[in-house]
Amino acid sequence: MNIFQQIVTNKALVIPFLLWLSIQIIKFITDFIVNKKINFKRLLGAGGMPSSHSAVVTSLAVCIGKSYGFDSGIFALSVIMALVVMYDAAGIRRAAGKQARILNKIMENPELTTVEVHEKLIEALGHTPIQVFVGAIVGIVIGAIIG
Numbered sequence: 001m002n003i004f005q006q007i008v009t010n011k012a013l014v015i016p017f018l019l020w021l022s023i024q025i026i027k028f029i030t031d032f033i034v035n036k037k038i039n040f041k042r043l044l045g046a047g048g049m050p051s052s053h054s055a056v057v058t059s060l061a062v063c064i065g066k067s068y069g070f071d072s073g074i075f076a077l078s079v080i081m082a083l084v085v086m087y088d089a090a091g092i093r094r095a096a097g098k099q100a101r102i103l104n105k106i107m108e109n110p111e112l113t114t115v116e117v118h119e120k121l122i123e124a125l126g127h128t129p130i131q132v133f134v135g136a137i138v139g140i141v142i143g144a145i146i147g
Contacts, residue, residue: 011146012063016056019142023052023135046089047097051127053089054135055142058083061144082136090132 028051041046056080060109061078068074126134 010069012060015063015143015146016060016139019059019139020052020056023050023055023116023138027052039081047127047131049131049134051086051089051131051135053131054082054086055139056125057085058136058139060139063067066143086132086136089127090129 001009028039031039031042031048046053057078061075061082064078065072065075074123
């Protein structure tokens, strides 16, 4: 089997990627319905319900567990990495998004400060804990069913 065939038949690679793509498309469509305008940044952007990051890493962990055993070292590694990604999404990146929101308010009201801000910052960097939880559940379910 050549390398390309190995890649496209690797469930632990294909399933998380297709899940990420599906969630991003759903968020893009939802954003269009809510805001009545096309926002292509939603296709690749972070934030929103559910967390595609959480879904990807949990589906990957489940696929690895099903392939190599839930008692394997590679499964343990994938679970630990999933927890790190989800912690980052709900903690650090969410805090950075809150800071961006405050800076954007300062930019909209220049009389509040003498700091010069020249571009609007992206506020949807992280996820709420519920967005991370729902993303994780989606990833676990899809990984268990398809993986």
